[in-house]
Amino acid sequence: MQITVKCFALARQLVGDESVVVDLKEGATVDDLKKHLAQLFPQMDRVLNSSMMAVDGDYVKGDHLLSSDHEVACIPPVSGG
Numbered sequence: 001m002q003i004t005v006k007c008f009a010l011a012r013q014l015v016g017d018e019s020v021v022v023d024l025k026e027g028a029t030v031d032d033l034k035k036h037l038a039q040l041f042p043q044m045d046r047v048l049n050s051s052m053m054a055v056d057g058d059y060v061k062g063d064h065l066l067s068s069d070h071e072v073a074c075i076p077p078v079s080g081g
Contacts, residue, residue, distance in 0.1 A: 001067065003024055003070065004019055005022065005033070014043045015041055030061070030062050030063070031062035033053070047076045056071050
């Protein structure tokens, strides 16, 4: 299945685009997606460990099952003042 991941803040900078499409096996979880993204974009590994993932606008845990109709967002921690 294909999953489109919208990337925000530092994740967008590291990927070089506002979204990325990845191929995952049916029954994949958010943790599987994070592992796949880290393989595709090794520079994102440190960011993915602390990023929140949202599916269809709701924050989810790593064991959340994905399907190709889900809208997924990678939201890294943001700092500022």
